[in-house]
Amino acid sequence: MSVDHLPEQSRGLESQAISRRRFLQGSALVGFSAFLAACGGTSTESTPPGTISIPTAPPVSPTPEPEPTPLPKPTGPLMFANWPAYIDLTGKAYDTGEYTPGSSPTIEQFKKKYAIDVQYVEAIEDNKIFYAKIQPQLQAGAATGWDLIVVTDWLAAKIISLGWAEKIDHGDVPNAVANLVDSLKNQPWDTGNDFHYPWQSGMTGIGYNTKVLAKAGIAEPKSLADLWKIKADKMSFLTESRDTFGLGLLKLGKVADPSSPTILDDLQAVFDDIKPLVDAGLRFAGNEYLQDFASKKTWAAMVWSGDLASSGTEGDTFQVPDEGLMIWTDNMIIPKGAVNKYSAELMINFVYDPVIAAQVEDYVYYVCPVKGADVEIKKLDAGAESNPLIFPPADYVAKFHNFQFLSDEAEAKLDELYLTLSGG
Numbered sequence: 001m002s003v004d005h006l007p008e009q010s011r012g013l014e015s016q017a018i019s020r021r022r023f024l025q026g027s028a029l030v031g032f033s034a035f036l037a038a039c040g041g042t043s044t045e046s047t048p049p050g051t052i053s054i055p056t057a058p059p060v061s062p063t064p065e066p067e068p069t070p071l072p073k074p075t076g077p078l079m080f081a082n083w084p085a086y087i088d089l090t091g092k093a094y095d096t097g098e099y100t101p102g103s104s105p106t107i108e109q110f111k112k113k114y115a116i117d118v119q120y121v122e123a124i125e126d127n128k129i130f131y132a133k134i135q136p137q138l139q140a141g142a143a144t145g146w147d148l149i150v151v152t153d154w155l156a157a158k159i160i161s162l163g164w165a166e167k168i169d170h171g172d173v174p175n176a177v178a179n180l181v182d183s184l185k186n187q188p189w190d191t192g193n194d195f196h197y198p199w200q201s202g203m204t205g206i207g208y209n210t211k212v213l214a215k216a217g218i219a220e221p222k223s224l225a226d227l228w229k230i231k232a233d234k235m236s237f238l239t240e241s242r243d244t245f246g247l248g249l250l251k252l253g254k255v256a257d258p259s260s261p262t263i264l265d266d267l268q269a270v271f272d273d274i275k276p277l278v279d280a281g282l283r284f285a286g287n288e289y290l291q292d293f294a295s296k297k298t299w300a301a302m303v304w305s306g307d308l309a310s311s312g313t314e315g316d317t318f319q320v321p322d323e324g325l326m327i328w329t330d331n332m333i334i335p336k337g338a339v340n341k342y343s344a345e346l347m348i349n350f351v352y353d354p355v356i357a358a359q360v361e362d363y364v365y366y367v368c369p370v371k372g373a374d375v376e377i378k379k380l381d382a383g384a385e386s387n388p389l390i391f392p393p394a395d396y397v398a399k400f401h402n403f404q405f406l407s408d409e410a411e412a413k414l415d416e417l418y419l420t421l422s423g424g
Helices: 090-096 105-114 127-140 155-161 176-180 209-214 241-251 261-281 289-293 304-309 340-349 354-364 371-376 406-420
Strands: 077-079 118-121 148-152 197-209 235-238 284-285 300-304 316-319 324-334
Touching: 077 304, 077 340, 090 284, 090 300, 105 118, 105 155, 105 354, 127 155, 127 209, 148 340, 155 324, 176 340, 197 209, 197 241, 197 284, 197 289, 235 241, 241 261, 241 300, 241 324, 241 406, 261 406, 289 316, 300 304, 304 316, 324 340, 340 354, 354 371
Parallel strands: 077 118, 077 148, 235 284, 235 300
Antiparallel strands: 148 324, 197 300, 197 316, 197 324
16 A cells, blocks of 8 residues: 655654543432330330420431442343444455454453453445445334444434434443543534544545556656546545545546535535546446456555545555545444344444554554554554554645535435446
8 A cells, every 4th residue: 555645754643541441420418217106105204393204215227328230231142233344354255355153352352351242244345335235224213233333424413314324321331431532522413422423534535556557657646637537447435435536526627615605506516527537438336446456456546544444455655636536434333123232232332442552453454443453553563553454644634625515405315326337
């Protein structure tokens, strides 16, 4: 994996020492009242005239303090749906980028720590397709079959706003509470992180293979305008319509801002600009573009930043386009009705340990949401703490554009245009 102009700097985030044990503190204040009853009756002893006899109250046994509420017991199997090439892998899986049971140190360490099984499935290739699979159950108030899912900003916000996410008990995720980077806090759609925690952030830009392009006599694309010039049948754009149209807006010199007053006309302009490429053989792909790069079916593409670094073949390169990048965040959510909610919270907490986060980052090469991971990753791979794909420097950040939250009208327009381009 090569990246143009890697900066010689790191973000220098301070490591925070976080206890990995959870303490319960409880106290009970018990109020006692002594009730004295005036007794009239016969006594064996004489009472002087004018004296009232008040019997002594029996001693009150102290009320024992209640036992602390026991922690829930982890249950499983934890059903965890994620995207391909999105967790640390070893062995054959390291080379193929495809998870198989036993191939992820993070998953195996979690299983050992909590003595439960994890069914980790690379079930998500596209937000809308995955959402279409779980929406009927969510709408019906039924369990989806998943305990933890990872979806992008706009879909996370939609699920949360509809009341289809379980509330996270912050007491169960102390690592996440303490170590979430400041830039990802206070999202307007979940200000207190009551329903989500980021898994990874990523950038959408240009990917290409230097060797393949050199053999074909094609210049390496440094801009989106350059990308458009490559043979259409050797390219792919993304099935995530927000990424494809977001970069399309930047290529045309338009503002990639969902709130732009001209957004409907701008989306149409992007459609008109991409349509000739589709007619000439342009394809749309999700993470499967990794296989297309490996087979040389694809020479250049719109890609997500970490993929080519973690799973690409020799010569695969991620390029920051001159016009700018899309930035987004994929988020962990516990869908309503999850059978193993507490186990899902334990997983969220587990991956927010900086040591575990560094382990994940050293493979996936996406933008890390965990404070202290830059310190830990140096122990695994010296220099990784300054890798701009994991810890983006200021010149990358200056090129970030977010094209996530569209109005209903703009969303409908985008869906219509994209479906026409992709053929459904």
